[in-house]
Amino acid sequence: MRISPVKVIAEAMLEKKAKGVVSLDMRAVESSICDHFVICNADSTTAVAAIADNVLVKMQEKCGKKVIRMQGLENDFWIILDFGEVVVHVFLSEYREFYRLEDLWADAKRKEYADEPAPAAKPSATRVKPKSVAKVRSSVKKNKVSE
Secondary structure: OOOOHHHHHHHHHHHOOOEEEEEEEOOOOOOOOOOEEEEEEEOOHHHHHHHHHHHHHHHHHHHOOOOOEEEOOOOOOEEEEEOOOEEEEEEEHHHHHHHOHHHHOOOOEEEEOOOOOOOOOOOOOOOOOOOOHHHHHHHHHHOOOOO
16 A cells, blocks of 8 residues: 555654645646645744654655755755655745745645644554664755756
8 A cells, every 4th residue: 555645744744743734736736846735834943944854754764755856954944845746845934924835826725734643653563763864864965956
């Protein structure tokens, strides 16, 4: 059974107390660059970075997907993670309010996720310990696509 990357991303965001987690189905939108946007916000740059880091770790751990491109790690106001078919936007709250990204794509089908973490999975006897965030970030930086 294939795990939905959108669901993995939303759950990773909620684990780190993201606010306003929403996905936009972009498949019916003409000239869209991806299949889905997943958007959230947080009230501090520390929280923005933690959310983005958790998405990186969970996507690699649960879906075997590495980020293709990312931007915004230098200031943590608006981090964009491009996984190909899914593009993730993690905003500092005031930046999300200013850019109102969902309004730009108002004709996309919207799904909201509860601002509570999903129930924890039962521990498995063969669970593999995930890579540390620092290792994931450094491996991404080494493979970063130049613009």
